[in-house]
Ligand SMILES: [Zn+2]
């Protein structure tokens with residue numbers, strides 16, 4: 001038996017001895033794919049929940065618990081789909097394990113978000129700073145299909161002191177206030193799209209939009225916010241999430 005045949009036998013045998021655990025549902029399945037068959041099939045299922053048109057969160061009693069008490073500094077929030085189940089698992093594989101396969105399965109959500117934002121190609125994309133490469137990869141993919149767009153890495157997250165962090169941890173919104181700055185001057189007349197990977201309350205995107213408004217005088221109508229996926233939380237748990 002040659003090496004190739006031997007390794008083929010070995011991998012077939014291994015599939016039965018060490019099946020993988022599906023990161024979405026926890027069931028076991030044979031080696032070689034990202035998710036079990038059921039979860040894989042559910043990635044593109046349609047969604048049922050009714051969401052707030054401003055931030056994309058779940059509404060209760062017809063109103064959004066987040067948006068009813070805050071000023072929103074962007075004019076539109078778009079996302080490609082809900083951050084849950086199999087999609088959430090794929091997203092985590094793409095973000096934290098740099099899985100290219102997972103990323104390519106998530107691409108339709110990026111394109112759906114772009115379509116929802118109704119981009120013309122003349123906009124400036126401002127990626128939300130992140131330690132991970134996912135947002136950067138996303139905007140590069142976007143530029144491939146709309147070469148006219150500009151990507152400007154103008155946003156910077158300010159470093160915070162440890163004591164300050166501990167003090168503010170209780171209130172996510174207070175913690176975010178003043179946490180971003182602009183490293184380049186931006187014209188108030190252009191159209192901007194803030195790009196993030198997952199949004200929950202839209203607090204980060206709104207704080208960045210506020211910074212654009214305060215530091216560069218960019219009006220609300222010229223700022224749109226986009227996330228690849230939307231994590232839908234219902235009221236009061238928001239302080240633990242971005
Ligand atoms: Zn599964």
Ligand SMILES: [Zn+2]
Pocket residue numbers: 052053054055056057064065066067068
């Ligand atoms: Zn809302």
